[in-house]
Amino acid sequence: xxxxxxxxxxxxxxxxxxxxxxxxxxxxxxxxxxxxxxxxxxxxxxxxxxxxxxxxxxxxxxxxxxxxxxxxxxxxxxxxxxxxxxxxxxxxxxxxxxxxxxxxxxxxxxxxxxxxxxxxxxxxxxxxxxxxxxxxxxxxxxxxxxxxxxxxxxxxxxxxxxxxxxxxxxxxxxxxxxxxxxxxxxxxxxxxxxxxxxxxxxxxxxxxxxxxxxxxxxxxxxxxxxxxxxxxxxxxxxxxxxxxxxxx
Amino acid sequence: xxxxxxxxxxxxxxxxxxxxxxxxxxxxxxxxxxxxxxxxxxxxxxxxxxxxxxxxxxxxxxxxxxxxxxxxxxxxxxxxxxxxxxxxxxxxxxxxxxxxxxxxxxxxxxxxxxxxxxxxxxxxxxxxxxxxxxxxxxxxxxxxxxxxxxxxxxxxxxxxxxxxxxxxxxxxxxxxxxxxxxxxxxxxxxxxxxxxxxxxxxxxxxxxxxxxxxxxxxxxxxxxxxxxxxxxxxxxxxxxxxxxxxxxxxxxxxxxxxxxxxxxxxxxxxxxxxxxxxxxxxxxxxxxxxxxxxxxxxxxxxxxxxxxx
Numbered sequence: 001x002x003x004x005x006x007x008x009x010x011x012x013x014x015x016x017x018x019x020x021x022x023x024x025x026x027x028x029x030x031x032x033x034x035x036x037x038x039x040x041x042x043x044x045x046x047x048x049x050x051x052x053x054x055x056x057x058x059x060x061x062x063x064x065x066x067x068x069x070x071x072x073x074x075x076x077x078x079x080x081x082x083x084x085x086x087x088x089x090x091x092x093x094x095x096x097x098x099x100x101x102x103x104x105x106x107x108x109x110x111x112x113x114x115x116x117x118x119x120x121x122x123x124x125x126x127x128x129x130x131x132x133x134x135x136x137x138x139x140x141x142x143x144x145x146x147x148x149x150x151x152x153x154x155x156x157x158x159x160x161x162x163x164x165x166x167x168x169x170x171x172x173x174x175x176x177x178x179x180x181x182x183x184x185x186x187x188x189x190x191x192x193x194x195x196x197x198x199x200x201x202x203x204x205x206x207x208x209x210x211x212x213x214x215x216x217x218x219x220x221x222x223x224x225x226x227x228x229x230x231x232x233x234x235x236x237x238x239x240x241x242x243x244x245x246x247x248x
Numbered sequence: 249x250x251x252x253x254x255x256x257x258x259x260x261x262x263x264x265x266x267x268x269x270x271x272x273x274x275x276x277x278x279x280x281x282x283x284x285x286x287x288x289x290x291x292x293x294x295x296x297x298x299x300x301x302x303x304x305x306x307x308x309x310x311x312x313x314x315x316x317x318x319x320x321x322x323x324x325x326x327x328x329x330x331x332x333x334x335x336x337x338x339x340x341x342x343x344x345x346x347x348x349x350x351x352x353x354x355x356x357x358x359x360x361x362x363x364x365x366x367x368x369x370x371x372x373x374x375x376x377x378x379x380x381x382x383x384x385x386x387x388x389x390x391x392x393x394x395x396x397x398x399x400x401x402x403x404x405x406x407x408x409x410x411x412x413x414x415x416x417x418x419x420x421x422x423x424x425x426x427x428x429x430x431x432x433x434x435x436x437x438x439x440x441x442x443x444x445x446x447x448x449x450x451x452x453x454x455x456x457x458x459x460x461x462x463x464x465x466x467x468x469x470x471x472x473x474x475x476x477x478x479x480x481x482x483x484x485x486x487x488x489x490x491x492x493x494x495x496x497x498x499x500x501x502x503x504x505x506x507x508x509x510x511x512x513x514x515x516x517x518x519x520x521x522x523x524x525x526x527x528x529x530x531x532x533x534x535x536x537x538x539x540x541x542x543x544x545x546x547x548x549x550x551x552x553x554x555x556x557x
Binding site: 055057076077078081082087089093094095096097098102105106107109110113154158 | 428431432434435438439441442443444445446447448449
Protein backbone atom coordinates (compact mmCIF):
# COMPACT_ATOMS: atom_id res chain seq x y z
CA UNK A 1 0.00 0.00 0.00
CA UNK A 2 1.72 3.22 -1.08
CA UNK A 3 2.17 5.91 1.53
CA UNK A 4 0.07 4.21 4.15
CA UNK A 5 0.43 7.25 6.33
CA UNK A 6 -0.18 9.94 3.72
CA UNK A 7 -3.58 11.49 3.13
CA UNK A 8 -6.29 9.32 1.58
CA UNK A 9 -7.48 11.98 -0.85
CA UNK A 10 -5.57 15.05 -1.88
CA UNK A 11 -6.35 17.92 -4.27
CA UNK A 12 -3.30 19.85 -5.30
CA UNK A 13 -3.90 23.19 -7.04
CA UNK A 14 -6.87 21.83 -8.96
CA UNK A 15 -8.49 23.99 -11.63
CA UNK A 16 -11.73 22.85 -13.20
CA UNK A 17 -13.67 24.52 -15.99
CA UNK A 18 -17.14 24.17 -17.47
CA UNK A 19 -16.52 25.51 -20.92
CA UNK A 20 -15.18 29.01 -20.27
CA UNK A 21 -16.40 29.10 -16.71
CA UNK A 22 -13.57 28.72 -14.22
CA UNK A 23 -15.24 26.81 -11.38
CA UNK A 24 -12.48 25.49 -9.13
CA UNK A 25 -9.52 27.80 -8.73
CA UNK A 26 -6.24 26.37 -7.41
CA UNK A 27 -8.13 24.28 -4.91
CA UNK A 28 -6.26 22.18 -2.38
CA UNK A 29 -7.92 19.72 -0.01
CA UNK A 30 -6.58 16.95 2.17
CA UNK A 31 -8.79 14.19 3.51
CA UNK A 32 -6.93 12.02 5.96
CA UNK A 33 -7.53 8.34 6.63
CA UNK A 34 -10.47 7.96 8.97
CA UNK A 35 -11.45 11.61 8.82
CA UNK A 36 -14.77 13.32 8.31
CA UNK A 37 -14.07 16.44 6.31
CA UNK A 38 -16.80 18.87 5.47
CA UNK A 39 -16.92 21.31 2.60
CA UNK A 40 -18.96 24.42 3.27
CA UNK A 41 -20.04 27.21 1.00
CA UNK A 42 -22.96 28.95 -0.60
CA UNK A 43 -24.69 28.10 -3.84
CA UNK A 44 -22.65 27.74 -7.01
CA UNK A 45 -19.35 28.02 -5.19
CA UNK A 46 -17.96 24.80 -6.65
CA UNK A 47 -19.03 22.23 -4.07
CA UNK A 48 -20.77 19.92 -6.51
CA UNK A 49 -17.99 20.41 -9.03
CA UNK A 50 -15.59 19.22 -6.35
CA UNK A 51 -17.64 16.03 -6.05
CA UNK A 52 -17.70 15.58 -9.81
CA UNK A 53 -13.97 16.13 -10.00
CA UNK A 54 -13.38 13.45 -7.38
CA UNK A 55 -15.66 10.99 -9.17
CA UNK A 56 -14.21 11.73 -12.59
CA UNK A 57 -17.41 13.13 -14.10
CA UNK A 58 -15.44 16.27 -14.89
CA UNK A 59 -11.67 16.34 -15.34
CA UNK A 60 -9.50 19.10 -13.95
CA UNK A 61 -7.71 21.32 -16.46
CA UNK A 62 -4.67 21.37 -14.22
CA UNK A 63 -3.53 20.17 -10.82
CA UNK A 64 -3.47 16.72 -9.30
CA UNK A 65 -6.06 14.58 -7.55
CA UNK A 66 -4.43 11.80 -5.55
CA UNK A 67 -6.15 8.90 -3.90
CA UNK A 68 -4.07 6.76 -1.61
CA UNK A 69 -0.97 8.45 -2.99
CA UNK A 70 -1.77 7.69 -6.66
CA UNK A 71 -2.79 10.34 -9.19
CA UNK A 72 -6.30 9.54 -10.33
CA UNK A 73 -7.32 12.60 -12.33
CA UNK A 74 -6.97 10.73 -15.62
CA UNK A 75 -8.69 7.54 -14.46
CA UNK A 76 -12.21 6.58 -15.50
CA UNK A 77 -15.03 6.89 -13.01
CA UNK A 78 -15.36 3.10 -12.87
CA UNK A 79 -11.68 2.74 -12.00
CA UNK A 80 -12.04 5.28 -9.19
CA UNK A 81 -15.00 3.34 -7.79
CA UNK A 82 -12.93 0.16 -7.93
CA UNK A 83 -10.17 1.89 -5.97
CA UNK A 84 -12.60 2.62 -3.16
CA UNK A 85 -14.43 5.92 -3.71
CA UNK A 86 -18.21 5.69 -3.49
CA UNK A 87 -20.72 8.50 -3.89
CA UNK A 88 -23.85 9.50 -2.04
CA UNK A 89 -25.25 11.88 -4.58
CA UNK A 90 -27.14 15.12 -4.21
CA UNK A 91 -30.88 14.46 -4.03
CA UNK A 92 -30.05 10.75 -3.55
CA UNK A 93 -30.26 9.92 -7.25
CA UNK A 94 -31.47 6.36 -6.68
CA UNK A 95 -32.59 4.45 -9.74
CA UNK A 96 -36.27 5.23 -9.26
CA UNK A 97 -37.78 2.40 -11.29
CA UNK A 98 -35.56 -0.27 -9.81
CA UNK A 99 -36.31 -1.95 -6.51
CA UNK A 100 -34.43 -1.06 -3.36
CA UNK A 101 -32.61 -4.39 -3.60
CA UNK A 102 -31.64 -3.72 -7.21
CA UNK A 103 -30.28 -0.35 -6.16
CA UNK A 104 -28.08 -2.16 -3.63
CA UNK A 105 -27.02 -4.54 -6.39
CA UNK A 106 -26.00 -1.54 -8.48
CA UNK A 107 -23.96 -0.27 -5.54
CA UNK A 108 -22.04 -3.56 -5.62
CA UNK A 109 -21.63 -3.38 -9.41
CA UNK A 110 -17.83 -3.48 -9.23
CA UNK A 111 -17.84 -6.66 -7.16
CA UNK A 112 -18.52 -10.25 -8.10
CA UNK A 113 -21.65 -11.86 -6.75
CA UNK A 114 -20.91 -14.25 -3.91
CA UNK A 115 -21.10 -14.81 -0.17
CA UNK A 116 -19.44 -11.47 0.45
CA UNK A 117 -22.23 -9.74 -1.44
CA UNK A 118 -24.83 -11.51 0.67
CA UNK A 119 -22.98 -10.48 3.81
CA UNK A 120 -22.84 -6.86 2.63
CA UNK A 121 -26.59 -6.86 1.98
CA UNK A 122 -27.21 -8.27 5.46
CA UNK A 123 -24.99 -5.60 7.00
CA UNK A 124 -26.92 -2.86 5.20
CA UNK A 125 -30.21 -4.42 6.33
CA UNK A 126 -28.93 -4.63 9.90
CA UNK A 127 -27.93 -0.98 9.84
CA UNK A 128 -31.15 0.14 8.13
CA UNK A 129 -34.11 -2.08 9.08
CA UNK A 130 -36.34 0.20 6.99
CA UNK A 131 -34.32 -0.62 3.89
CA UNK A 132 -34.91 -4.31 4.53
CA UNK A 133 -38.64 -3.75 4.90
CA UNK A 134 -38.74 -1.86 1.62
CA UNK A 135 -36.34 -4.08 -0.31
CA UNK A 136 -38.85 -5.14 -2.98
CA UNK A 137 -40.38 -1.70 -3.43
CA UNK A 138 -39.44 0.62 -6.28
CA UNK A 139 -36.93 3.12 -4.96
CA UNK A 140 -38.86 6.04 -6.44
CA UNK A 141 -41.82 5.31 -4.14
CA UNK A 142 -39.84 5.78 -0.91
CA UNK A 143 -39.85 8.88 1.26
CA UNK A 144 -36.84 11.19 1.10
CA UNK A 145 -35.44 9.90 4.37
CA UNK A 146 -35.83 6.28 3.33
CA UNK A 147 -34.19 7.07 0.00
CA UNK A 148 -31.23 8.57 1.81
CA UNK A 149 -30.84 5.32 3.79
CA UNK A 150 -30.84 3.38 0.54
CA UNK A 151 -28.36 5.82 -1.01
CA UNK A 152 -25.97 5.35 1.91
CA UNK A 153 -26.53 1.58 1.84
CA UNK A 154 -25.84 1.58 -1.89
CA UNK A 155 -22.54 3.39 -1.31
CA UNK A 156 -21.57 0.89 1.42
CA UNK A 157 -22.20 -2.00 -0.99
CA UNK A 158 -19.13 -0.92 -2.95
CA UNK A 159 -16.98 -1.60 0.17
CA UNK A 160 -15.52 1.89 -0.15
CA UNK A 161 -12.56 3.39 1.65
CA UNK A 162 -14.05 6.83 1.26
CA UNK A 163 -17.60 8.06 0.70
CA UNK A 164 -18.24 11.40 -0.98
CA UNK A 165 -21.54 12.83 0.18
CA UNK A 166 -23.21 15.66 -1.64
CA UNK A 167 -25.75 17.42 0.59
CA UNK A 168 -26.79 14.36 2.62
CA UNK A 169 -29.29 16.35 4.69
CA UNK A 170 -30.95 18.19 1.81
CA UNK A 171 -34.73 17.90 1.72
CA UNK A 172 -34.95 15.73 4.82
CA UNK A 173 -37.09 16.32 7.87
CA UNK A 174 -35.16 17.40 10.99
CA UNK A 175 -35.61 13.93 12.50
CA UNK A 176 -33.99 12.28 9.50
CA UNK A 177 -31.23 14.90 9.38
CA UNK A 178 -30.31 13.96 12.91
CA UNK A 179 -30.38 10.28 11.99
CA UNK A 180 -28.30 10.74 8.83
CA UNK A 181 -25.58 12.57 10.72
CA UNK A 182 -25.54 9.82 13.35
CA UNK A 183 -25.18 7.21 10.62
CA UNK A 184 -22.34 9.15 9.02
CA UNK A 185 -20.51 9.04 12.33
CA UNK A 186 -21.13 5.30 12.69
CA UNK A 187 -19.85 4.62 9.19
CA UNK A 188 -16.81 6.73 9.92
CA UNK A 189 -16.21 4.80 13.13
CA UNK A 190 -15.98 1.67 10.95
CA UNK A 191 -12.95 3.21 9.29
CA UNK A 192 -14.45 4.81 6.19
CA UNK A 193 -13.34 8.35 5.46
CA UNK A 194 -16.08 10.84 4.66
CA UNK A 195 -15.88 13.90 2.46
CA UNK A 196 -19.11 15.78 2.81
CA UNK A 197 -20.53 18.76 0.99
CA UNK A 198 -23.18 20.25 3.22
CA UNK A 199 -25.37 23.36 3.38
CA UNK A 200 -26.30 22.64 6.95
CA UNK A 201 -23.07 24.04 8.35
CA UNK A 202 -23.94 23.81 12.02
CA UNK A 203 -24.70 20.08 11.77
CA UNK A 204 -21.72 19.45 9.55
CA UNK A 205 -19.35 21.18 11.93
CA UNK A 206 -20.71 19.12 14.81
CA UNK A 207 -19.61 15.82 13.29
CA UNK A 208 -16.71 16.82 11.03
CA UNK A 209 -13.13 16.68 12.17
CA UNK A 210 -12.07 19.39 9.76
CA UNK A 211 -13.69 21.60 7.19
CA UNK A 212 -12.97 23.77 4.17
CA UNK A 213 -14.91 26.85 3.18
CA UNK A 214 -15.27 27.43 -0.53
CA UNK A 215 -16.21 30.80 -2.01
CA UNK A 216 -16.60 31.31 -5.76
CA UNK A 217 -14.29 28.42 -6.44
CA UNK A 218 -11.53 29.25 -3.97
CA UNK A 219 -10.77 27.78 -0.57
CA UNK A 220 -10.99 30.85 1.66
CA UNK A 221 -10.77 29.17 5.01
CA UNK A 222 -9.91 25.80 6.46
CA UNK A 223 -9.28 24.33 9.85
CA UNK A 224 -10.58 21.99 12.47
CA UNK A 225 -14.31 21.98 12.98
CA UNK A 226 -13.86 23.65 16.34
CA UNK A 227 -11.77 26.44 14.90
CA UNK A 228 -14.42 27.10 12.27
CA UNK A 229 -17.23 26.93 14.78
CA UNK A 230 -15.47 29.58 16.82
CA UNK A 231 -14.60 31.76 13.85
CA UNK A 232 -16.77 34.91 13.96
CA UNK A 233 -16.92 35.17 10.16
CA UNK A 234 -18.21 31.62 9.89
CA UNK A 235 -20.69 32.16 12.68
CA UNK A 236 -22.08 35.11 10.84
CA UNK A 237 -22.05 33.69 7.33
CA UNK A 238 -23.10 30.07 7.93
CA UNK A 239 -24.30 29.61 11.48
CA UNK A 240 -26.18 32.90 11.76
CA UNK A 241 -29.70 31.74 12.32
CA UNK A 242 -28.70 28.85 14.49
CA UNK A 243 -26.61 30.84 16.92
CA UNK A 244 -27.86 30.69 20.45
CA UNK A 245 -27.65 34.15 22.03
CA UNK A 246 -25.10 34.18 24.78
CA UNK A 247 -26.62 34.49 28.22
CA UNK A 248 -26.39 37.99 29.54
CA UNK B 249 -65.95 -15.76 -45.66
CA UNK B 250 -68.20 -14.33 -43.00
CA UNK B 251 -67.31 -11.03 -41.36
CA UNK B 252 -66.47 -12.89 -38.16
CA UNK B 253 -64.01 -15.22 -39.85
CA UNK B 254 -62.57 -12.30 -41.83
CA UNK B 255 -62.03 -10.47 -38.58
CA UNK B 256 -60.37 -13.53 -37.07
CA UNK B 257 -58.20 -13.95 -40.16
CA UNK B 258 -57.06 -10.35 -40.00
CA UNK B 259 -56.35 -10.66 -36.28
CA UNK B 260 -54.08 -13.60 -37.13
CA UNK B 261 -52.37 -11.64 -39.91
CA UNK B 262 -52.09 -8.62 -37.64
CA UNK B 263 -50.41 -10.62 -34.89
CA UNK B 264 -47.82 -11.88 -37.39
CA UNK B 265 -47.10 -8.40 -38.71
CA UNK B 266 -47.16 -7.07 -35.17
CA UNK B 267 -44.63 -9.63 -33.98
CA UNK B 268 -42.28 -8.48 -36.73
CA UNK B 269 -42.79 -4.78 -35.96
CA UNK B 270 -42.28 -5.49 -32.26
CA UNK B 271 -38.90 -7.13 -32.91
CA UNK B 272 -37.90 -4.08 -34.90
CA UNK B 273 -39.39 -1.55 -32.48
CA UNK B 274 -37.33 -2.99 -29.61
CA UNK B 275 -34.14 -1.80 -31.30
CA UNK B 276 -35.39 1.79 -31.47
CA UNK B 277 -36.48 1.69 -27.88
CA UNK B 278 -33.33 0.08 -26.43
CA UNK B 279 -31.07 2.68 -28.01
CA UNK B 280 -33.40 5.59 -27.28
CA UNK B 281 -33.77 4.47 -23.67
CA UNK B 282 -30.05 4.81 -23.10
CA UNK B 283 -28.88 7.55 -25.47
CA UNK B 284 -32.11 9.45 -26.18
CA UNK B 285 -31.09 8.99 -29.79
CA UNK B 286 -33.46 8.02 -32.58
CA UNK B 287 -31.39 5.61 -34.61
CA UNK B 288 -32.63 5.81 -38.20
CA UNK B 289 -29.86 3.46 -39.31
CA UNK B 290 -32.01 0.78 -37.69
CA UNK B 291 -34.37 0.85 -40.71
CA UNK B 292 -31.68 -0.44 -42.98
CA UNK B 293 -29.92 -2.67 -40.47
CA UNK B 294 -33.22 -4.53 -40.68
CA UNK B 295 -33.08 -4.43 -44.51
CA UNK B 296 -29.51 -5.73 -44.48
CA UNK B 297 -30.78 -8.42 -42.10
CA UNK B 298 -33.21 -9.68 -44.73
CA UNK B 299 -30.28 -10.11 -47.12
CA UNK B 300 -28.00 -11.75 -44.57
CA UNK B 301 -30.81 -14.20 -43.80
CA UNK B 302 -31.36 -14.85 -47.51
CA UNK B 303 -27.69 -15.49 -48.18
CA UNK B 304 -27.36 -17.66 -45.09
CA UNK B 305 -30.33 -19.83 -46.10
CA UNK B 306 -29.00 -20.05 -49.66
CA UNK B 307 -25.61 -20.96 -48.25
CA UNK B 308 -27.32 -23.80 -46.40
CA UNK B 309 -28.52 -25.17 -49.72
CA UNK B 310 -31.96 -23.61 -50.05
CA UNK B 311 -33.10 -21.84 -53.16
CA UNK B 312 -36.46 -20.19 -53.52
CA UNK B 313 -39.34 -22.35 -52.41
CA UNK B 314 -38.05 -25.49 -54.13
CA UNK B 315 -36.40 -27.12 -51.12
CA UNK B 316 -38.91 -28.07 -48.45
CA UNK B 317 -37.61 -29.42 -45.17
CA UNK B 318 -39.36 -31.20 -42.31
CA UNK B 319 -38.76 -31.93 -38.65
CA UNK B 320 -35.29 -31.51 -37.17
CA UNK B 321 -33.71 -30.50 -40.50
CA UNK B 322 -36.19 -27.62 -40.84
CA UNK B 323 -35.63 -26.49 -37.27
CA UNK B 324 -31.84 -26.72 -37.61
CA UNK B 325 -31.77 -24.70 -40.84
CA UNK B 326 -34.07 -22.01 -39.45
CA UNK B 327 -32.18 -21.83 -36.16
CA UNK B 328 -28.89 -21.49 -38.02
CA UNK B 329 -30.42 -18.81 -40.24
CA UNK B 330 -31.63 -16.79 -37.26
CA UNK B 331 -28.37 -17.25 -35.36
CA UNK B 332 -26.11 -16.15 -38.22
CA UNK B 333 -28.35 -13.23 -39.18
CA UNK B 334 -28.64 -11.97 -35.63
CA UNK B 335 -24.91 -12.14 -34.97
CA UNK B 336 -24.07 -10.37 -38.25
CA UNK B 337 -26.61 -7.58 -37.82
CA UNK B 338 -25.68 -7.30 -34.14
CA UNK B 339 -22.05 -6.77 -35.11
CA UNK B 340 -23.13 -4.32 -37.81
CA UNK B 341 -25.03 -2.31 -35.17
CA UNK B 342 -22.06 -2.34 -32.81
CA UNK B 343 -19.81 -1.21 -35.67
CA UNK B 344 -22.12 1.70 -36.48
CA UNK B 345 -22.10 2.74 -32.83
CA UNK B 346 -18.37 2.32 -32.35
CA UNK B 347 -17.07 3.96 -35.50
CA UNK B 348 -19.78 6.43 -36.48
CA UNK B 349 -21.80 7.44 -33.44
CA UNK B 350 -19.32 7.23 -30.59
CA UNK B 351 -17.13 10.03 -31.99
CA UNK B 352 -20.26 12.21 -31.89
CA UNK B 353 -21.27 11.16 -28.37
CA UNK B 354 -20.52 14.49 -26.76
CA UNK B 355 -21.75 16.65 -29.63
CA UNK B 356 -24.95 18.36 -28.59
CA UNK B 357 -27.95 18.77 -30.85
CA UNK B 358 -29.22 16.63 -33.69
CA UNK B 359 -25.81 15.72 -35.22
CA UNK B 360 -25.93 12.09 -34.11
CA UNK B 361 -29.50 11.61 -35.28
CA UNK B 362 -28.78 13.16 -38.69
CA UNK B 363 -25.74 10.89 -38.91
CA UNK B 364 -27.91 7.82 -38.39
CA UNK B 365 -29.95 8.93 -41.42
CA UNK B 366 -26.71 9.13 -43.36
CA UNK B 367 -25.67 5.65 -42.25
CA UNK B 368 -29.09 4.41 -43.26
CA UNK B 369 -28.55 5.75 -46.78
CA UNK B 370 -25.10 4.22 -46.96
CA UNK B 371 -26.49 0.76 -46.13
CA UNK B 372 -29.33 1.30 -48.58
CA UNK B 373 -26.99 2.24 -51.41
CA UNK B 374 -24.45 -0.47 -50.67
CA UNK B 375 -27.15 -3.11 -51.10
CA UNK B 376 -28.54 -1.34 -54.17
CA UNK B 377 -25.07 -1.26 -55.70
CA UNK B 378 -24.16 -4.86 -55.03
CA UNK B 379 -27.52 -6.58 -55.37
CA UNK B 380 -29.43 -4.30 -57.69
CA UNK B 381 -32.88 -2.83 -57.54
CA UNK B 382 -34.90 -5.96 -58.31
CA UNK B 383 -36.81 -7.99 -55.76
CA UNK B 384 -35.01 -11.10 -54.57
CA UNK B 385 -36.77 -14.39 -54.12
CA UNK B 386 -36.37 -15.27 -50.42
CA UNK B 387 -35.84 -18.97 -49.73
CA UNK B 388 -38.50 -20.62 -47.63
CA UNK B 389 -38.06 -24.22 -46.57
CA UNK B 390 -41.33 -24.47 -44.68
CA UNK B 391 -44.01 -26.92 -45.82
CA UNK B 392 -47.37 -25.39 -46.74
CA UNK B 393 -49.09 -26.61 -43.59
CA UNK B 394 -52.33 -24.86 -42.74
CA UNK B 395 -54.64 -25.06 -39.77
CA UNK B 396 -58.27 -24.06 -40.05
CA UNK B 397 -60.05 -22.51 -37.13
CA UNK B 398 -63.51 -21.04 -37.39
CA UNK B 399 -63.12 -20.29 -41.06
CA UNK B 400 -59.74 -18.60 -40.66
CA UNK B 401 -56.41 -20.05 -41.74
CA UNK B 402 -53.20 -20.14 -39.75
CA UNK B 403 -50.15 -21.04 -41.76
CA UNK B 404 -47.05 -22.72 -40.39
CA UNK B 405 -44.91 -19.65 -41.14
CA UNK B 406 -47.19 -17.59 -38.89
CA UNK B 407 -46.80 -20.04 -36.03
CA UNK B 408 -43.05 -19.82 -36.57
CA UNK B 409 -43.11 -16.02 -36.42
CA UNK B 410 -45.04 -16.05 -33.16
CA UNK B 411 -42.75 -18.64 -31.60
CA UNK B 412 -39.62 -16.75 -32.65
CA UNK B 413 -40.99 -13.42 -31.47
CA UNK B 414 -42.13 -14.80 -28.11
CA UNK B 415 -38.86 -16.63 -27.48
CA UNK B 416 -36.76 -13.58 -28.36
CA UNK B 417 -38.89 -11.20 -26.31
CA UNK B 418 -38.78 -13.51 -23.28
CA UNK B 419 -35.01 -13.80 -23.70
CA UNK B 420 -34.66 -10.03 -23.93
CA UNK B 421 -36.88 -9.49 -20.90
CA UNK B 422 -34.82 -11.99 -18.92
CA UNK B 423 -31.61 -10.34 -20.08
CA UNK B 424 -32.71 -6.83 -19.16
CA UNK B 425 -34.34 -7.83 -15.86
CA UNK B 426 -31.99 -10.42 -14.47
CA UNK B 427 -28.45 -10.12 -15.76
CA UNK B 428 -25.83 -7.78 -14.44
CA UNK B 429 -25.34 -5.96 -17.72
CA UNK B 430 -29.12 -5.81 -18.19
CA UNK B 431 -29.43 -4.17 -14.81
CA UNK B 432 -26.69 -1.75 -15.80
CA UNK B 433 -28.69 -0.96 -18.96
CA UNK B 434 -31.78 -0.10 -16.95
CA UNK B 435 -29.77 1.93 -14.47
CA UNK B 436 -28.06 3.83 -17.28
CA UNK B 437 -31.41 4.55 -18.92
CA UNK B 438 -32.75 5.93 -15.63
CA UNK B 439 -29.72 7.99 -14.60
CA UNK B 440 -26.58 7.69 -16.73
CA UNK B 441 -24.39 9.77 -14.45
CA UNK B 442 -25.37 7.89 -11.30
CA UNK B 443 -24.84 4.59 -13.14
CA UNK B 444 -21.34 5.71 -14.07
CA UNK B 445 -20.64 6.48 -10.45
CA UNK B 446 -21.63 2.93 -9.52
CA UNK B 447 -18.75 1.79 -11.73
CA UNK B 448 -20.80 1.02 -14.84
CA UNK B 449 -18.78 1.37 -18.02
CA UNK B 450 -21.35 3.22 -20.07
CA UNK B 451 -19.64 2.46 -23.40
CA UNK B 452 -20.18 -1.24 -22.80
CA UNK B 453 -23.82 -0.68 -21.96
CA UNK B 454 -24.34 1.33 -25.13
CA UNK B 455 -22.63 -1.33 -27.25
CA UNK B 456 -24.82 -3.98 -25.66
CA UNK B 457 -27.94 -1.99 -26.49
CA UNK B 458 -26.86 -1.62 -30.12
CA UNK B 459 -25.97 -5.30 -30.37
CA UNK B 460 -29.27 -6.49 -28.94
CA UNK B 461 -31.37 -4.02 -30.92
CA UNK B 462 -29.62 -4.79 -34.19
CA UNK B 463 -29.72 -8.54 -33.59
CA UNK B 464 -33.47 -8.29 -33.04
CA UNK B 465 -33.73 -6.27 -36.26
CA UNK B 466 -31.88 -9.12 -37.99
CA UNK B 467 -34.36 -11.61 -36.60
CA UNK B 468 -37.13 -9.30 -37.80
CA UNK B 469 -35.49 -9.25 -41.22
CA UNK B 470 -35.52 -13.03 -41.48
CA UNK B 471 -39.12 -13.09 -40.29
CA UNK B 472 -39.95 -10.56 -43.01
CA UNK B 473 -38.37 -12.74 -45.70
CA UNK B 474 -40.09 -15.91 -44.51
CA UNK B 475 -43.42 -14.08 -44.33
CA UNK B 476 -43.35 -12.28 -47.67
CA UNK B 477 -41.00 -14.62 -49.60
CA UNK B 478 -39.07 -11.70 -51.05
CA UNK B 479 -36.78 -8.90 -50.13
CA UNK B 480 -35.31 -5.84 -51.79
CA UNK B 481 -33.12 -2.87 -50.93
CA UNK B 482 -36.18 -0.79 -50.22
CA UNK B 483 -37.99 -2.90 -47.60
CA UNK B 484 -36.42 -1.04 -44.68
CA UNK B 485 -38.43 2.11 -45.09
CA UNK B 486 -42.02 0.94 -44.74
CA UNK B 487 -41.32 -1.66 -42.09
CA UNK B 488 -38.88 0.63 -40.28
CA UNK B 489 -41.27 3.55 -40.21
CA UNK B 490 -44.10 1.40 -38.91
CA UNK B 491 -41.83 -0.13 -36.26
CA UNK B 492 -40.62 3.30 -35.24
CA UNK B 493 -44.26 4.35 -34.96
CA UNK B 494 -44.84 1.28 -32.82
CA UNK B 495 -42.00 2.27 -30.49
CA UNK B 496 -43.38 5.80 -30.12
CA UNK B 497 -46.92 4.49 -29.71
CA UNK B 498 -45.85 2.15 -26.90
CA UNK B 499 -43.73 4.82 -25.24
CA UNK B 500 -40.24 5.09 -26.67
CA UNK B 501 -37.59 3.85 -24.26
CA UNK B 502 -40.03 1.38 -22.75
CA UNK B 503 -39.38 -2.30 -23.60
CA UNK B 504 -42.87 -3.74 -22.96
CA UNK B 505 -44.22 -0.63 -24.69
CA UNK B 506 -42.34 -1.48 -27.89
CA UNK B 507 -43.75 -5.01 -27.83
CA UNK B 508 -47.29 -3.75 -27.26
CA UNK B 509 -46.88 -0.95 -29.82
CA UNK B 510 -45.67 -3.44 -32.43
CA UNK B 511 -48.65 -5.73 -31.93
CA UNK B 512 -51.07 -2.77 -32.01
CA UNK B 513 -49.57 -1.41 -35.24
CA UNK B 514 -49.69 -4.88 -36.82
CA UNK B 515 -53.34 -5.29 -35.88
CA UNK B 516 -54.22 -1.81 -37.12
CA UNK B 517 -52.49 -2.51 -40.42
CA UNK B 518 -54.27 -5.84 -40.95
CA UNK B 519 -57.70 -4.69 -39.85
CA UNK B 520 -57.33 -1.34 -41.60
CA UNK B 521 -56.36 -3.04 -44.85
CA UNK B 522 -59.39 -5.31 -44.64
CA UNK B 523 -62.04 -2.91 -43.50
CA UNK B 524 -60.78 0.49 -44.71
CA UNK B 525 -58.66 -0.48 -47.70
CA UNK B 526 -55.05 -1.57 -48.12
CA UNK B 527 -53.97 1.74 -49.59
CA UNK B 528 -55.31 3.45 -46.48
CA UNK B 529 -53.27 1.31 -44.05
CA UNK B 530 -50.60 3.95 -43.44
CA UNK B 531 -53.19 6.69 -43.16
CA UNK B 532 -54.95 4.72 -40.44
CA UNK B 533 -51.69 3.85 -38.67
CA UNK B 534 -50.41 7.40 -38.56
CA UNK B 535 -53.80 8.90 -37.69
CA UNK B 536 -53.93 6.65 -34.66
CA UNK B 537 -50.37 7.61 -33.80
CA UNK B 538 -51.27 11.29 -33.94
CA UNK B 539 -54.33 10.73 -31.77
CA UNK B 540 -52.39 8.75 -29.19
CA UNK B 541 -49.68 11.39 -29.05
CA UNK B 542 -52.21 14.18 -28.64
CA UNK B 543 -53.89 12.49 -25.70
CA UNK B 544 -50.98 10.48 -24.28
CA UNK B 545 -47.77 12.22 -25.37
CA UNK B 546 -45.58 9.70 -23.57
CA UNK B 547 -47.17 6.77 -25.44
CA UNK B 548 -49.32 3.92 -24.19
CA UNK B 549 -46.93 2.63 -21.52
CA UNK B 550 -44.58 5.60 -21.33
CA UNK B 551 -44.17 7.84 -18.37
CA UNK B 552 -43.91 11.56 -18.70
CA UNK B 553 -40.21 12.03 -18.13
CA UNK B 554 -39.26 14.07 -15.10
CA UNK B 555 -37.10 17.06 -15.93
CA UNK B 556 -33.46 16.14 -15.65
CA UNK B 557 -31.53 18.93 -14.09
